[in-house]
Amino acid sequence: MRLLQLWAFDFCQLLFMNTSDSEEDSYNERSALVQSESPTIPSYNQDHDMSLPQETDSKRRRPVSSGLDEPGPVERERASTPDGEEEELTLKYGAKHVIMLFIPVTLCMVVVVATIKSVSFYTEKSSQRLIYTPFEEDPNSVGQRLLNSFLNTIVMISVIVVMTIILVVLYKYRCYKFIHGWLILSSLMLLFWFSFMYLGEVFKTYNVAMDYPTLVMIIWNFGVVGMICIHWKGPLRLQQAYLIVISALMALIFIKYLPEWSAWVILGAISIYDLIAVLCPKGPLRMLVETAQERNEPIFPALIYSSAMVWMVGMADSSNPGSGESFTIIYKYFFPQDNEMLWVKLGLGDFIFYSVLVGKAAATGGDWNTTLACFVAILIGLCLTLLLLAIFKKALPALPISITFGLVFYFSTDNLVRPFMDSLAAHQYYI
Amino acid sequence: MNLERIPNEEKLSLCRRYYLGGFAFLPFLWLVNVLWFFREAFLKPTYTEQLQIKSYVKKSALGLIVWVAVLTTWITIFQHFRAQWGEVGDYLSFTIPLGTA
Numbered sequence: 001m002r003l004l005q006l007w008a009f010d011f012c013q014l015l016f017m018n019t020s021d022s023e024e025d026s027y028n029e030r031s032a033l034v035q036s037e038s039p040t041i042p043s044y045n046q047d048h049d050m051s052l053p054q055e056t057d058s059k060r061r062r063p064v065s066s067g068l069d070e071p072g073p074v075e076r077e078r079a080s081t082p083d084g085e086e087e088e089l090t091l092k093y094g095a096k097h098v099i100m101l102f103i104p105v106t107l108c109m110v111v112v113v114a115t116i117k118s119v120s121f122y123t124e125k126s127s128q129r130l131i132y133t134p135f136e137e138d139p140n141s142v143g144q145r146l147l148n149s150f151l152n153t154i155v156m157i158s159v160i161v162v163m164t165i166i167l168v169v170l171y172k173y174r175c176y177k178f179i180h181g182w183l184i185l186s187s188l189m190l191l192f193w194f195s196f197m198y199l200g201e202v203f204k205t206y207n208v209a210m211d212y213p214t215l216v217m218i219i220w221n222f223g224v225v226g227m228i229c230i231h232w233k234g235p236l237r238l239q240q241a242y243l244i245v246i247s248a249l250m251a252l253i254f255i256k257y258l259p260e261w262s263a264w265v266i267l268g269a270i271s272i273y274d275l276i277a278v279l280c281p282k283g284p285l286r287m288l289v290e291t292a293q294e295r296n297e298p299i300f301p302a303l304i305y306s307s308a309m310v311w312m313v314g315m316a317d318s319s320n321p322g323s324g325e326s327f328t329i330i331y332k333y334f335f336p337q338d339n340e341m342l343w344v345k346l347g348l349g350d351f352i353f354y355s356v357l358v359g360k361a362a363a364t365g366g367d368w369n370t371t372l373a374c375f376v377a378i379l380i381g382l383c384l385t386l387l388l389l390a391i392f393k394k395a396l397p398a399l400p401i402s403i404t405f406g407l408v409f410y411f412s413t414d415n416l417v418r419p420f421m422d423s424l425a426a427h428q429y430y431i
Numbered sequence: 432m433n434l435e436r437i438p439n440e441e442k443l444s445l446c447r448r449y450y451l452g453g454f455a456f457l458p459f460l461w462l463v464n465v466l467w468f469f470r471e472a473f474l475k476p477t478y479t480e481q482l483q484i485k486s487y488v489k490k491s492a493l494g495l496i497v498w499v500a501v502l503t504t505w506i507t508i509f510q511h512f513r514a515q516w517g518e519v520g521d522y523l524s525f526t527i528p529l530g531t532a
Binding site: 200203204207208209210211212213214215217220221222224225228233234236238239 | 527
């Protein structure tokens with residue numbers, strides 16, 4: 001029996017301070033997401049541990065951690081000995097789960113794009129900015145604008161780094177209660193406040209009269225059931241749906257409140273950071289994974305979207321806080337005799353940033369060509385990442401490949417393909 | 432969370448908690464309860480706790496129907512009479528449609 005575990009963490013963007021709320025409280029998205037028990041997909045972790053417990057112990061349905069303590073090199077050797085059938089099965093199951101990951105990612109993007117295209121609120125430029133992007137972009141001077149966007153990026157990334165480090169430190173010193181509280185606060189904010197804003201805008205767009213009592217009922221039900229599903233126990237599908245919805249809400253907030261150029265630079269910077277954080281030995285995420293493994297705890301049950309519902313014995317009662325900044329994939333592959341379960345996990349932060357990219361393409365790009373191109377680019381990137389995951393069997397950053405492709409496709413489609421298609425259409429040439 | 436993998440007592444306890452939680456003005460929770468435990472309660476071969484689960488599911492369904500009726504009535508009344516209520520209607524409104532009376 002082979003038990004492969006690839007841990008992945010996904011740290012969502014930690015802080016989103018919404019100055020429009022005129023409150024200075026920051027909520028840690030990541031923490032919020034992390035807190036949710038939904039076994040969200042941990043972001044790609046730098047570490048990807050492949051554990052191959054030799055014992056095919058059907059009782060040992062512990063989460064990855066159990067197997068992780070086994071010596072890596074040995075396992076790797078074992079893995080490398082051509083065990084054709086198992087490899088094949090690995091890849092086959094992996095492929096199935098890749099497809100299963102496509103669906104939520106697509107759904108999230110669809111929700112974001114649909115909202116962007118219909119509700120104008122999220123594309124209107126507001127004078128308010130997040131305090132994470134303090135430099136205003138001046139549309140008059142290109143150089144100044146570029147400089148400011150880079151400065152914004154630096155601010156944002158440093159905030160993220162600091163938050164991740166704080167989180168790792170908290171985790172290391174077992175301040176679970178603090179992390180839990182943080183996550184609960186964040187998810188409260190997401191589920192109640194942001195959805196309230198969202199509903200308000202949708203109603204205004206469709207010119208529907210809505211009264212307060214009904215609205216309160218809707219928001220109350222949505223929020224409370226969401227908290228129950230995410231942080232406690234609930235049907236898997238509902239949990240997944242809630243995670244998709246909160247990722248979409250978060251992405252919409254980003255799209256609204258990040259200045260234009262800063263958003264693109266931030267996307268690029270985040271993927272580079274993800275790469276570094278996941279693959280470098282001293283990265284905070286890696287330390288997080290290692291700590292969790294040492295303690296034999298499942299990492300970050302929250303903020304992870306899992307493609308398969310496998311309720312493992314060890315995981316059911318874990319109260320692991322987890323927040324992923326980097327997007328690592330946890331890939332858990334169970335091969336017990338009677339129950340084959342394959343987990344591929346993707347962090348919620350990944351969802352969010354993919355959706356931000358596609359949403360911005362929809363908002364600022366010319367037409368559907370750009371949006372579709374970005375969408376396809378991201379899916380291709382995700383495929384490649386999962387392929388690499390199957391090959392290397394390590395926690396990998398989910399962002400870099402997809403975001404790179406997405407950015408390349410966006411800029412090239414916007415600047416090259418679109419004028420080309422336009423002039424083809426103008427001259428009535430069909431190719 | 433997969434219902435298949437948890438023991439029957441836990442299923443009962445979960446169903447019960449969802450049922451009790453719904454009393455906090457949460458018909459959605461009752462709906463989730465009904466949908467989630469429907470198969471357990473009615474389509475599975477009998478086991479000890481099934482009778483109680485069945486009763487909880489039925490009571491949740493009842494509560495859900497009551498809430499749906501109440502809400503539908505209220506929404507219909509509001510949408511129909513909102514314009515006529517003048518100030519009270521505006522006070523109760525979260526969004527007021529533009530371009531209509």
